Amino acid sequence: MRRFVNHINGGIMVRVLELKRMANQIRQDIITMLVPAKSGHPGGSLSAADILAALYFHEMKVNPEDPHWADRDRFVLAKGHAAPVLYAALAEKGYFPKEEILGLRQTGRILQGHPDMRKVPGVDMSTGSLGQGLSAANGMALAGKADKKDFRVYVVLGDGEMAEGQVWEAAMAAAHYKLDNVTAVLDYNGLQIDGTTDNVMASDPLDDKWRAFGWHVIEVDGHNMEELLAAFAEAKTIKGKPTILIARTVKGKGVSFMENQVGWHGNAPSAEQAEQALKELREEAARLG
Template sequence: MPLEKIDYWQDLDANLPDIQNTAREARRWIVKMIHEAGSGHPGGSLSAVDILTALYFRVMRHDPENPLWEDRDRLVLSKGHSAPALYSTLALSGYFEKDELLTLRKLGSRLQGHPSKNKTPGIDMSTGSLGQGLSIAIGMALGARLDRKDYRVYCILGDGESQEGQLWEAAMAASHYKVDNLCAILDRNQLQIDGPTEKIMSLEPVFPKFKAFGWHVVEVNGHDLKELLRAFHEAETYKGKPTIIIANTIKGKGVSFMEGSLKFHGKAPSKEELKQALEELGGDA
């Protein structure tokens, strides 16, 4: 893991197959751990995993040996139900053993159904009640500014989550405070528990909304690691405004029968479904 920042943007193709493999391995763990737990949210975990892989394996400055390192970049998973994606990324980064992933949601496990700061190494903030993460991230970004530290703060938002009012209070405040050390990523997978976001409570036009709230807005394919890396670099270099990356994603990405499926927002795969998912994902993790 990079202790010091790496120049990942110099050659975006370098190691690209490596992190593509990492993302695929993370996907395998996600379906396995949710199957083992018997409950959880595969859809939104699979849509967010490429974003997390890009961050933890290329972009962020962090140290799995020292999870509370003062100068580390921070990540707030505001859509806390995608915890399996974060846990598998952390395990693959070396924060804890991969086998521990199979304890997800079990009594006594460090891996709670939603992220818990004081339980799991590498988790920077407890989340789960939606709409709160962006405010936390602003607090972290302001803390960095007060301490004259150069760490950056990343915050992953859900699109269903964006119906929460607090998120827009925070959107207003982030540009007011000009926290350009903050980068939000909207996992725009178009689906929430009850149906398509645009049918339940439309979020569009989301790009101009954030623009109007004073953000620098970038839109990418959220499964294209190269596009993601380019966007993260743009966010790092853009000064005076917070950046939001609208990452267009597919819920359940990587497993055919979970892609775009409402059913797998919050349902564990059965034994047969797991078998098929792992076959599709390939590899040998």
């Protein structure tokens, strides 16, 4: 795996610590919202928390007071079942009151099991059917170029999603149209709904495949905030082709009994399990200071 040698000053180091704290808070929010819902997807939401913390609280140009701001950066959660991580980031960013997360998956509330751009402020694309997110991101990026806008489009994909043919059609299209305003992130945690990605549908070597499809590829530790920030900065320097971050992550990251356990793909914790999970996350928050 490629490693970054970062020469960063004290101010950036402070920022990295703030982002680590935010990622931890996002994880706490994920656990908190799943208990009253009694359903949802903790594993792949927890694995993507650092990625969304880096995007929403450092990298992306957005305005919660004006969710439809024409010049904002766009975000597409291609793996829409991981909606809790997006909802947590949006709530922490101020798109809607934080208490709204307690209404996850409840009738009459805005936070459905998959993101709905018609109901949730800050959601740029409704997602759920795997394989379609990158195509939507390409459309946004093409529109931006046509309108001579300088916004960027970010899309988070799941590794199980790599078995979807439309992903690769979209990958070819993004390279063909030289969409250097697209940055994809592959949340590569190695597990999907009913087993390891290797057993269900082996897709490696993904780095070589994306390069062969004309993309600039950066491999990162998806839980290393310094590497994520450096990779996003590098992506903005690449011209004439899209960029993908292949982010190695741990499914269920931050909760000991959920980590690398396929059973936590789509099962909500009980109240007792949530209490233990939140205890661990709060202890980690205390270590971060």
